[in-house]
Amino acid sequence: xxxxxxxDLPATPESISALKLGSIVYLNGIVYTAREGVYERILTRGGxxxxxxxRASNVNFHCSPAAALQQDGQYxxxxxxxxxxxxxxxxxxxxxxxxxxxxxxxKGGMPTDDYxxxxxxxxxxxxxxxxxxxxxxxxxxxVGVEAVHWLDELGIAQAxxxxxxxxxxxxxxxxxxQGNSLFAQxxxxxxxxxxxxxxxxxxxxxxxxxxxxxxKDELM
Amino acid sequence: MIQNDTIEQASYEIMKQAAIDIPAxxxxxxxxxxxxxxxxxxxxxxxxxxxxxxxxTEDRRPMCADTGxxxxxxxxxxxxxxxxxxxxxxxAMRSATARATMDVPLRPNRVHPLWRTEHNNNVxxxxxxxxxxxxxxxxxxxxxxxxxxxxxxxxxxxxxxGDGIDGIKRFLLDTLISFGKRGLCCQPAIVGVxxxxxxxxxxxxxxxxxxxxxxxxxxxxxxxxxxxxxLAQIGNGIGMGPMGxxxxxxxxxxxxxxxxxxxxxxxxxxxxxxxxSRRATARIHASGEIEYRTDPKWFTPYHRRETVAWEDK
Numbered sequence: 001x002x003x004x005x006x007x008d009l010p011a012t013p014e015s016i017s018a019l020k021l022g023s024i025v026y027l028n029g030i031v032y033t034a035r036e037g038v039y040e041r042i043l044t045r046g047g048x049x050x051x052x053x054x055r056a057s058n059v060n061f062h063c064s065p066a067a068a069l070q071q072d073g074q075y076x077x078x079x080x081x082x083x084x085x086x087x088x089x090x091x092x093x094x095x096x097x098x099x100x101x102x103x104x105x106x107k108g109g110m111p112t113d114d115y116x117x118x119x120x121x122x123x124x125x126x127x128x129x130x131x132x133x134x135x136x137x138x139x140x141x142x143v144g145v146e147a148v149h150w151l152d153e154l155g156i157a158q159a160x161x162x163x164x165x166x167x168x169x170x171x172x173x174x175x176x177x178q179g180n181s182l183f184a185q186x187x188x189x190x191x192x193x194x195x196x197x198x199x200x201x202x203x204x205x206x207x208x209x210x211x212x213x214x215x216k217d218e219l220m
Numbered sequence: 221m222i223q224n225d226t227i228e229q230a231s232y233e234i235m236k237q238a239a240i241d242i243p244a245x246x247x248x249x250x251x252x253x254x255x256x257x258x259x260x261x262x263x264x265x266x267x268x269x270x271x272x273x274x275x276x277t278e279d280r281r282p283m284c285a286d287t288g289x290x291x292x293x294x295x296x297x298x299x300x301x302x303x304x305x306x307x308x309x310x311x312a313m314r315s316a317t318a319r320a321t322m323d324v325p326l327r328p329n330r331v332h333p334l335w336r337t338e339h340n341n342n343v344x345x346x347x348x349x350x351x352x353x354x355x356x357x358x359x360x361x362x363x364x365x366x367x368x369x370x371x372x373x374x375x376x377x378x379x380x381x382g383d384g385i386d387g388i389k390r391f392l393l394d395t396l397i398s399f400g401k402r403g404l405c406c407q408p409a410i411v412g413v414x415x416x417x418x419x420x421x422x423x424x425x426x427x428x429x430x431x432x433x434x435x436x437x438x439x440x441x442x443x444x445x446x447x448x449x450x451l452a453q454i455g456n457g458i459g460m461g462p463m464g465x466x467x468x469x470x471x472x473x474x475x476x477x478x479x480x481x482x483x484x485x486x487x488x489x490x491x492x493x494x495x496x497s498r499r500a501t502a503r504i505h506a507s508g509e510i511e512y513r514t515d516p517k518w519f520t521p522y523h524r525r526e527t528v529a530w531e532d533k
Contacts, residue, residue: 002264022261066285068325078325079239079276079285084371084404108402108463131269131462132406133284133495136276155338156328170268172261183402186261186465190401193459197393201386204379 006167010058011102019125019173021182026169030146030162031059031105035083037158039091041150042098050149054099056162062088062106064157065142066135075145077163079135082107085126093118107132109174109183116179127171128183134170141168222302222361222504224312230502230510231316232323234365235290237500239282239324242273243514246410246497249435249472253408253456262467266408269462269495283496287326288367290317290342291349293432293518297358300506310350313363317342329370351424356522356530359506364516366431366499373405373492376423381486385447388415388488389454395490396455396470403463406494408472410435411455414489417479426489429475431499432518439476440524448474462495472497477519480526 002024007015009029019025032053041047062085066078085106092114095101104110104119105127119126129138146162154160174182207219247270254266276283292313302309318341321328330347331338342348355362375395379387392413399405412430414422438445452474461467481487503511522530 002260024264064285064327066282066287066325066327068322076325079282079287079327081285083286108404128463131265131272131495132403134268134272135285136279136281136283137268137272139281139285140275140279155331155340183464187401189466190458190460190464194397197397197454197458198390201390201393202383204377204383204387204390206378206380208377 010056013123016102016123016125017177019176021173021176021180021185023173024169025127025171025173026167027059027171028166028168030057030164031061031168032057032163033061033063033065033159033161034095035062035064035088035158036091037154038150038160039088039095041154043091043094049099050147050160053162056146058099058101059103059105060095060099060101062104065161067156067161075148077142077145078139080138080142081133081135082129084108085110089114096122096124103127105129105171109181112179112181112184115175115181119175120177120179123177125173125177126175128174130170130172137170138168141165222300222506222508224302224304224308226504226508226510227302227309227361227363228312228316230504231292231313231363231365232320233510233512234363234500234502235316235320235326236324237512238365238367238498239287239326240276240280241500242276242283243434243497243499245434245436245514246472247273250408253469253472257461257467257469259461259465259467261463261465262461262469265462265465266469282324282326283498284494285327286369287324287329288369288498289329289347289349290320290326290365290367293351293353293364293366293428293516295353295355295362295518297355297360299357299359300361301359302361309361313348313350314343317348326367353518353523355520361504362501362517363504364432364499364501364518368431368498369406369494373399373409373494374427374490376419376487376489378419379486379488380484383486387486388413389451391488392451392454392490393458396458396492397460399492400458400460400470401464405492406496407462407492408469409492409494410497411452411471411474412491412493413451413474413476414491415476415478416481416487418481419487421479422481422487423489425477425479426491428518429477430491430493432516433475434515435473437473437475444476444478448476451476
């Protein structure tokens with residue numbers, strides 16, 4: 001059976017170092033969302049972080065909620081789902097340094113080099129959402145909106161949301177403090193069979209760039 | 221005479237149903253895939269997804285917060301009469317999209333491709349897409365909505381007749397492997413393969429094959445039906461399950477749609493729907509009564525006709 005753990009937030013160094021690849025994780029406390037809109041605003045254009053963010057939370061969720069502002073001024077959070085994290089590599093080192101974030105949550109993990117060079121040296125790990133469509137289960141885990149920043153400027157999908165969460169999950173541990181990656185390990189196992197899948201299938205007449213990396217090549 | 225308000229109401233309701241309720245055919249399909257899954261991580265992912273469908277239906281909240289690019293497929297019977305004309309139908313569907321975005325809520329994903337500006341309601345230039353088809357001897361309007369993610373799991377290639385079935389198999393493997401890694405295409409999924417047509421038709425056919433045919437449905441051409449089963453098996457034989465973990469759960473079902481194409485070519489497209497397979501259909505009868513279902517019944521015999529004149533046999 002896969003191990004199941006519950007982590008109180010902000011996460012302590014001890015609770016993070018105890019996370020093992022492939023463990024199932026549930027979170028309690030405050031997580032914040034930030035993706036390219038927020039990264040660009042703060043890191044590229046030199047904006048200020050919201051007051052109190054780094055004290056309240058050290059968990060960055062690559063997420064855009066399905067949310068709507070109700071007439072009573074409260075936010076209706078329906079589903080909550082992660083977006084693919086690999087696109088945010090270039091921001092991550094600066095972002096972790098600035099915010100002291102220790103857990104990054106998203107879809108699909110990040111390259112192993114990012115774990116080895118960026119996350120692990122900063123005492124941070126990566127959790128992946130499960131299946132990627134568990135919007136309803138994760139939505140249930142959001143018990144309140146603590147704050148939302150730059151909603152007008154960035155829109156619902158890109159705004160920085162601070163969610164109060166309870167039994168928020170499940171997530172799977174993708175990286176540990178040694179920089180190992182569950183996705184990479186699983187990918188290597190899958191790769192062992194890939195060559196044999198193509199055995200006996202003839203090549204198409206017209207090739208594509210990507211099959212050759214030299215743009216001076218003809219594709220016929 | 222079908223009222224414009226009825227069309228709006230039906231369009232709104234299917235937006236809600238698509239986002240929240242997993243179609244029965246997909247649910248039983250994924251359960252049978254799960255029974256064959258022997259890997260622990262892949263099995264855990266599928267079990268969690270099934271719990272997620274239950275939570276969505278219980279709470280009336282979207283299965284997935286990325287409610288994709290909501291869009292419509294409309295089939296109008298020859299004898300259907302409706303107020304407001306065709307632009308009235310389009311206006312009603314835009315209104316329903318905006319209302320559902322606020323009420324369900326759906327994520328307002330739609331932004332201008334360059335300026336990234338949005339209206340916070342999933343409506344904009346060429347959005348939502350509306351594809352039209354027609355049906356003889358019918359007085360109803362069928363409206364289907366599909367919420368499909370927009371980023372991963374689709375590819376197109378111009379193959380040639382000499383590339384044959386090998387070319388199709390290679391391209392299917394290429395697409396499923398490249399987008400299956402780390403589960404970017406949210407497998408296990410219904411896979412659609414478009415073959416032939418012009419390039420844009422080829423893309424449309426593949427998408428419709430993935431999104432508008434239910435699990436277990438077979439192409440009426442028996443040889444194509446056999447190829448559907450063979451390709452599905454190839455997909456599940458890759459050794460990859462949900463999230464790209466080791467496993468056998470890649471394809472819940474695979475559908476092929478064809479279109480007559482240029483004599484020199486065999487264009488192919490591959491599309492993967494997702495773990496939430498969000499589709500819902502409303503039939504608006506001439507009386508104004510609305511019936512809801514999850515089988516779009518898009519590919520009617522008339523739709524797949526290959527002769528000049530149409531005679532239902």
